[in-house]
Amino acid sequence: MNGRSEVVATYLVESYLPLEDAAEVIAGEQSTGTFVAVARETAQLRERFAARVVAVEELPPTDHSDLPGVIRPSGARRRSGRVRIAFGLENFGPSLPNLLAAVAGNLFELRQVAGIRLLDLDLPSEFAARYPGPRFGVRGTRGLLRRPGGVLLGTIVKPSIGLPVEELRLVVRELAEAGIDFIKDDELMGNPAHSPLADRVAVVTEELDKVAARTGRRPMYAFNITDDLDRMAANHDLVRAAGGTCVMVCVNLVGLAGLAWLRERCELPIHGHRAMTGVFTRAPGLGIDFVAWSKLARLAGADHLHTNGLSNKFYETDEEVVRSIAAVRQPLFGGYSTLPVLSSGQWPGLAPETYRRAATTDLLVLAGGGIHGHPDGPAAGVQAMRTAWTCAVEGKDLDAAAHTEPALRRALETFGPRRA
């Protein structure tokens, strides 16, 4: 409108007021509004800075429960709708924290809404000029791994915490020798005294160097550098100096601003873990959808981003997971390529369905228990995952392949029955 650069936010809005009225309340609260008319609020000022309701599309009623404190006039009908609101970029400029103040600030607390959820954000190109986004992305990650095609296979070090560093060495050696592409710390493993990051970096890089010297292939290890910010930066420098090739950051725990800050001084791919995302995604009538959140995390610089996996042990349905994978792969400013990371309860039997629904091999599939819990050990676990994904891509039946592939057969026997 009149050429102004805008951010358009899409919300699920539920209300006992007419949806248009609820939308106007949100637009007012998040731009020029206050509860009484105030001096100096001119018509010109409103015209220039007011957020503008772009579209209100009524949706079928939901079964979401009302948020507390909602205004509910007697006899009023509960309505649900998709509402799009345009915010003038000049209100806040291309800054992630200041953007959030507008599109995800006080509005969650409004009494006029029975439900409110930020679904998506359309961002103008000024954000691309300000935030470089992922430095490595899919292509850079594949380049470092020398895996130009095919799904990337990874795992999480188990046990999550408490593993002595010299045992970590053995785990990494075994996995690396088995040809795994990627290993990561658990998100619960930071830099504790019983397993200092410096020690982990030393033994892991030593082992990976040995394997690389012998096989020419060096798995990527994502060290969890999540910590207070200066320490996080120092952790990165430690990993970088030792020749490490990846760092992991829990995006919500350091904040999007913390991730963007790291991106400016980071020389390695950033593996973005999504711990704590459930706190704002799980209530269906409240929060921030993964689609909106993942866009901001990509902008802030996540090279990899966890999406959960099919048949995961958590609450999300396969439909939601597939949607999250698609969200991470959606083009953004003609670039910002981020690798979706599938995890949680992953095992070889899920490969065909995952490939069918994700329709890509630009995926990093992590199997924790599914590899470490293989009855013949982690090496067989890796082999089973690799074979299953080869079958999936080539359209071959897993059970048929299992006749000649003992690692896959044992995996299907072990994990299949109780997961089916």
Add this chain to the structure above:
Amino acid sequence: MNGRSEVVATYLVESYLPLEDAAEVIAGEQSTGTFVAVARETAQLRERFAARVVAVEELPPTDHSDLPGVIRPSGARRRSGRVRIAFGLENFGPSLPNLLAAVAGNLFELRQVAGIRLLDLDLPSEFAARYPGPRFGVRGTRGLLRRPGGVLLGTIVKPSIGLPVEELRLVVRELAEAGIDFIKDDELMGNPAHSPLADRVAVVTEELDKVAARTGRRPMYAFNITDDLDRMAANHDLVRAAGGTCVMVCVNLVGLAGLAWLRERCELPIHGHRAMTGVFTRAPGLGIDFVAWSKLARLAGADHLHTNGLSNKFYETDEEVVRSIAAVRQPLFGGYSTLPVLSSGQWPGLAPETYRRAATTDLLVLAGGGIHGHPDGPAAGVQAMRTAWTCAVEGKDLDAAAHTEPALRRALETFGPRRA
């Protein structure tokens, strides 16, 4: 237990499983657990690193709706309870981001819970050694303001955004001359091109210096320095260099880690705004309670923290607001004094009830529209608030006082009827 230093997290847990079972699932997921038994997970390792369920107290059933994806065995009864889980500090060390991974990470996504909410955290003294907390707090803020006693009165610049800088000068001049203690930017006002922070700092400090020279009293102005982190630090330096005495930060938008990072390089009181808190507080069966969150924000260095106010325009009840005020004032490590900030729809008529229920004058009460919207202008708005609070503390009736106090009378006439 065996002398280990622990964090104890208190949760509201709702489940169709026995509460003890749900509690064990949470403890497992957030420490040593995975979905299958794995090699190297010894009994000693579990003993040392496993989170421990300390207490399970069943509560009356709630009317909270089930979270999606919950496991609900047929015929199972829905239970609600208060669950306390102890995490060994050595699992993560005294680090806010790594603490969050344990106490507020994947657990929100567990299918075993129909509801899960982090209510409170008991932190061991190692956190006090690591995080200095508020530098100024209540006493330091009072010292800068030369107001050793009595409630502190403030306001928000209105209109929220778009006010030309030279008009901001007039607003600040008028408020400062009226004897207000505190003025703040709206959280929507960052550092946009139409009103650069540098320009705002220049005109505001010039006006405040003039008033201070004449009256010996200098209101505190909280410039919103919320931004990407390096810019936030630069914003702070700008304010500090100009002789400013306060900075405002939207805690959730820069993250707790961002706040702690700022605290290390900040020489001014940090006014902690709570924009976006509703996203994790409003769903009663999911999230992080203000009690737990405010403790972390205090630890990270917030000198002031928004609690909402009585009869606010948002969803929270007065009971919840009173609880939040008490939470901010709760002793923490024998210090960490943070000033509660009451705002949203505040006006003189609320003073007696607020004083009765908060039982303190260690409050910063912000009236935006309640001051700017006074029919005789902001100066009268300030006067009315001041008189009302004097009456509240002295136990005098507002209506009686209004006979001899015209500013108060006009405020009661204007805001009273439609708020009652």
